[in-house]
Amino acid sequence: MIRLFDGAVDQLTRGLAFASRRHALVTENVANLATPGYRAKDLAFDDQLKPGVVGATDDGPALPPLGRFERRPRVVLAQDGTPRGDGNDVNLDRQMARLSQNALYHNTLVQVLVGQFNSMKQAISGRV
DSSP states (O other): OOOOGGGHHHHHHHHHHHHHHHHHHHHHHHHTTTOTTOOOEEEEEGGGOOTTOOOOOOOSOOOOOBTTTTBOEEEEEOOOSSOOTTSOOOOHHHHHHHHHHHHHHHHHHHHHHHHHHHHHHHHHHTOO
16 A cells, blocks of 8 residues: 555554454453353553563454554453452443443544545545
8 A cells, every 4th residue: 555644544444453353352241241250351552561460361363563663452351350259250330431432442543544534535636
């Protein structure tokens, strides 16, 4: 692809891939709310992982690197709170908050991407 907008479209596309993958993880958590022993998962960047994060996993296909420093998102345990008696630690309120936050992030990226394509459309039509 021709390098238009200094890679902005590529970065927005990667952000949308991240949002899509995170949405799938959060909905999986909600679906497993009553599954004994299920541990809530979330998506985090490698550079944000600290030694104190217990139980990082590598479930699912790898996403492309994000950002200038080649940070890769990884599936980690969300640590929603103390596990219940059945070992499940999914907190519905936290999961719904993550879902809302992720939807807002996704919608914002889509709007910025639409703006990028509208700018390109104007430039092609000569209305700049």
